[in-house]
Amino acid sequence: xxNILAVDDSASMRQMVSFTLKGAGYSVVEAVDGVDALNKxxxxxFDCVVTDVNMPNKDGIALIKDLRTLPDYKFTPLxxxxxxxxMDKKQQGKEAGATGxxxxxxxxxxxxxTIKKVIG
Amino acid sequence: MxxxxxxxxxxxxxxxxxxxxxxxxxxxxxxxxxxDVDEINxxxxxxxxxxxxxxxxxxxxxxxxxxxxxxxxDEMRDGRRLVTQSAVDALLGSVDCLRAxxxxxxxxxxxxxQNVAEHKKVLEVxxxxxxxxxxxxxxxxxxxxxxxxxxxxxxxxxxxxxWNISFSPHPNMxxxxxxxxxxxxxxxxxxxxxxTADFLGVPDIHNLEPEECAISWKxxxxxxxxxxxxxxxxxxxxxxxxxxxxxxxSTVQSVSPVxxxxxxxxxxxxDEQTSKEDKETTAEATKxxxxxxxxxDKKETAKPANKSSGSIRVDTTKIDTLINMVGxxxxxxxxxxxxxxxxxxxxxxxxxxxxxxxxxxxxELQESVMNIRMLPISFVFSRFPRLVHxxxxxxxxxIELKLVGENTEVDKTVVELLSDPLxxxxxxxxxxxxxxxxxxxxxxxxxxxxxxxxxxxxxxxxVIEVVDDGKGLNKDKLRAKAIEKGLIDEDAILTDKQTxxxxxxxxxxxxxxxxxxxxxGVGMDVVRRNIQSLGGNIEIISELGKGSTISIHxxxxxxxxxxQSISVGDERYIVPLGxxxxxxxxxxxxxxxxxxxxxxxxxxxxFLPIVRMHDIFHVESAKATKLTDGLVVVVEGQGVKCGxxxxxxxxxxxxxxxxxxxxxxxxxxxxxxxxxxxxxxxxILDIPGLVRLANQ
Numbered sequence: 001x002x003n004i005l006a007v008d009d010s011a012s013m014r015q016m017v018s019f020t021l022k023g024a025g026y027s028v029v030e031a032v033d034g035v036d037a038l039n040k041x042x043x044x045x046f047d048c049v050v051t052d053v054n055m056p057n058k059d060g061i062a063l064i065k066d067l068r069t070l071p072d073y074k075f076t077p078l079x080x081x082x083x084x085x086x087m088d089k090k091q092q093g094k095e096a097g098a099t100g101x102x103x104x105x106x107x108x109x110x111x112x113x114t115i116k117k118v119i120g
Numbered sequence: 121m122x123x124x125x126x127x128x129x130x131x132x133x134x135x136x137x138x139x140x141x142x143x144x145x146x147x148x149x150x151x152x153x154x155x156d157v158d159e160i161n162x163x164x165x166x167x168x169x170x171x172x173x174x175x176x177x178x179x180x181x182x183x184x185x186x187x188x189x190x191x192x193x194d195e196m197r198d199g200r201r202l203v204t205q206s207a208v209d210a211l212l213g214s215v216d217c218l219r220a221x222x223x224x225x226x227x228x229x230x231x232x233x234q235n236v237a238e239h240k241k242v243l244e245v246x247x248x249x250x251x252x253x254x255x256x257x258x259x260x261x262x263x264x265x266x267x268x269x270x271x272x273x274x275x276x277x278x279x280x281x282x283w284n285i286s287f288s289p290h291p292n293m294x295x296x297x298x299x300x301x302x303x304x305x306x307x308x309x310x311x312x313x314x315x316t317a318d319f320l321g322v323p324d325i326h327n328l329e330p331e332e333c334a335i336s337w338k339x340x341x342x343x344x345x346x347x348x349x350x351x352x353x354x355x356x357x358x359x360x361x362x363x364x365x366x367x368x369x370s371t372v373q374s375v376s377p378v379x380x381x382x383x384x385x386x387x388x389x390x391d392e393q394t395s396k397e398d399k400e401t402t403a404e405a406t407k408x409x410x411x412x413x414x415x416x417d418k419k420e421t422a423k424p425a426n427k428s429s430g431s432i433r434v435d436t437t438k439i440d441t442l443i444n445m446v447g448x449x450x451x452x453x454x455x456x457x458x459x460x461x462x463x464x465x466x467x468x469x470x471x472x473x474x475x476x477x478x479x480x481x482x483x484e485l486q487e488s489v490m491n492i493r494m495l496p497i498s499f500v501f502s503r504f505p506r507l508v509h510x511x512x513x514x515x516x517x518x519i520e521l522k523l524v525g526e527n528t529e530v531d532k533t534v535v536e537l538l539s540d541p542l543x544x545x546x547x548x549x550x551x552x553x554x555x556x557x558x559x560x561x562x563x564x565x566x567x568x569x570x571x572x573x574x575x576x577x578x579x580x581x582x583v584i585e586v587v588d589d590g591k592g593l594n595k596d597k598l599r600a601k602a603i604e605k606g607l608i609d610e611d612a613i614l615t616d617k618q619t620x621x622x623x624x625x626x627x628x629x630x631x632x633x634x635x636x637x638x639x640x641g642v643g644m645d646v647v648r649r650n651i652q653s654l655g656g657n658i659e660i661i662s663e664l665g666k667g668s669t670i671s672i673h674x675x676x677x678x679x680x681x682x683x684q685s686i687s688v689g690d691e692r693y694i695v696p697l698g699x700x701x702x703x704x705x706x707x708x709x710x711x712x713x714x715x716x717x718x719x720x721x722x723x724x725x726x727f728l729p730i731v732r733m734h735d736i737f738h739v740e741s742a743k744a745t746k747l748t749d750g751l752v753v754v755v756e757g758q759g760v761k762c763g764x765x766x767x768x769x770x771x772x773x774x775x776x777x778x779x780x781x782x783x784x785x786x787x788x789x790x791x792x793x794x795x796x797x798x799x800x801x802x803x804i805l806d807i808p809g810l811v812r813l814a815n816q
Binding site: 009011012013015016023052054056068074075076077078081083091094097098099100101104105106107117118 | 162296298359
């Protein structure tokens with residue numbers, strides 16, 4: 001089963017993402033910040049990571065940067081959830097190695113569409 | 121797929137309220153003129169999360185409002201704007217406003233749009249104050265630029281037969297997880313796609329880097345597809361490829377040059393459009409509230425929101441402990457059933473070990489479950505910095521608040537019920553305790569007064585203290601006041617303690633002038649009643665000119681009690697362990713009988729009344745009716761001691777409190793009931809009530 005890591009410090013967003021993806025038949029693991037996510041990503045291989053950008057401890061961009069240094073995540077789709085529609089966060093994310101982004105606010109359908117796009 | 125977003129609302133509200141508390145305490149910690157990036161970041165993040173969540177869950181009024189706050193905070197974070205008192209005040213006001221908005225939405229009430237508009241205006245005034253770097257202006261221009269694009273695109277759309285796309289990924293594109301095949305698959309969904317791969321750039325096998333992409337493609341997409349749909353597919357890799365798109369029109373005339381459309385500014389995503397609307401609303405907001413807003417709010421409130429379901433957020437480690445414990449219990453259970461299956465007498469030791477294990481695990485399990493209900497007292501304390509900040513400026517006093525022991529854990533119910541009494545006590549300290557700065561200097565004290573809010577565990581109790589270094593209570597004044605109010609007789613002899621206790625009497629007020637800060641003297645008796653209803657007590661110690669300390673003692677939990685079981689005849693009673701001082705055998709010499717006033721006995725230097733349990737509860741089967749035959753348990757409740765005369769002491773145990781009122785009715789002297797190990801019911805004694813009963 002396709003295994004997805006959902007990272008967000010906000011419990012409601014995390015639950016929403018997780019619920020939506022689980023409903024679509026994916027297996028989902030939740031992480032509350034970048035540090036938590038990195039630990040989980042090291043102990044288990046995920047097929048896709050969906051992460052919030054603004055988070056305590058380690059933000060989404062630093063997380064993506066770190067994930068890309070792991071051999072297991074060299075080519076894995078890493079998506080950012082961001083409210084910043086401005087280019088700078090996206091640009092920073094891309095430079096860190098993000099595959100793409102989903103702009104908040106989004107609805108479950110948009111999320112699923114994007115996920116399907118990257119993992120087929 | 122349709123998902124009911126309402127199921128996430130409760131969590132969203134909870135975390136938003138938490139976020140608001142974080143913002144509030146963060147804002148209070150900000151120093152004017154300073155840029156404490158970590159602090160501002162924390163505040164920003166909280167605002168940002170609320171904005172993101174409210175947008176996603178459809179509370180647009182909230183996300184619009186938060187957006188303005190966020191803009192202001194963002195500028196502070198970047199150092200583009202200094203932290204000014206007026207900005208902090210504006211933000212604090214917005215936090216209140218946001219809290220009111222969220223509360224209203226949660227309770228399905230109409231949002232006070234007038235109030236929202238006012239606060240938004242204050243924020244915008246604040247924003248325009250740093251006009252040199254006004255982001256509002258730049259956003260507006262950005263917005264209008266972007267908006268014009270889709271219009272331009274639709275204008276071109278007629279008569280499109282198809283598109284020619286040339287796509288050359290940069291070598292590193294794969295390393296961002298973007299797969300060309302994925303993009304082609306998406307393109308194929310838009311129309312008939314033919315692709316031709318160009319391998320010219322692929323090096324020979326010796327120089328081949330398998331992780332790099334060296335192939336480029338020429339694609340042909342048939343059909344009347346919108347350009348932005350195609351661009352959206354490539355939007356993530358804009359900077360990681362050379363990408364050109366060429367329109368094939370039925371009329372040959374206007375083949376637009378490729379370079380023009382690849383310009384990054386024309387890239388428009390559907391997602392971005394949503395956020396554009398968001399921005400537009402903000403830009404619009406300089407005008408008084410748009411008339412469509414109340415309608416929106418109504419729509420939000422019409423949705424069935426989950427009423428407060430009394431949920432609780434639990435640290436995951438606590439859950440882990442619990443799971444661990446249940447695991448242990450299951451192991452013990454299987455071991456016991458193994459022993460029981462073919463039981464022989466030589467397995468008795470095994471059975472005993474198993475049972476003692478079971479006992480230990482059950483106790484641990486019980487403790488862990490109780491632990492789930494425990495919340496740090498910071499849930500109550502966190503509101504005080506703001507309260508002190510607001511009140512001290514209102515009163516014109518300089519006051520520093522210190523919070524100590526914020527992580528002390530206490531039962532959720534206690535936390536909830538403690539809030540109001542504490543607010544009252546702190547207000548009193550600020551208003552009546554701490555003096556005006558000039559008075560303090562005159563008294564040789566530091567100009568800034570200190571109020572300490574402290575919590576700690578002592579025995580089975582939690583103690584909360586409100587300490588101030590203000591002027592303290594004036595005993596003579598208290599006494600005079602009490603006489604004037606007719607609360608005590610003129611010749612009443614009172615100890616210091618009793619004098620201070622006067623402030624807890626109904627209708628007592630010491631302030632010469634009533635202020636709107638600490639009310640009009642109806643408070644302290646209510647405070648005491650509230651604390652007592654939680655099974656606690658409240659004391660005050662004061663020193664004139666030095667300050668006062670108010671201590672609240674509360675049981676750690678309201679659901680479980682450490683009790684001592686006692687027997688009176690066939691009956692079992694539970695005495696709260698915390699109220700027992702000692703148990704003694706008495707002899708006749710110690711006893712004094714006072715006509716009409718019952719019996720007392722001398723314990724060291726004190727004379728304590730004897731409460732005969734069998735008399736009070738009419739237990740006819742009591743074994744001991746002569747004082748020398750039974751035991752006297754010395755107990756203390758609300759500062760009054762007495763001796764309970766009982767047949768015998770049984771074991772100590774934790775008991776689960778069952779409400780007597782809910783199942784029967786209130787009984788004086790009894791605070792509840794519990795079920796003992798053998799299935800029988802024991803009544804739990806209410807010591808203060810019992811003392812009162814005995815005195816009647």
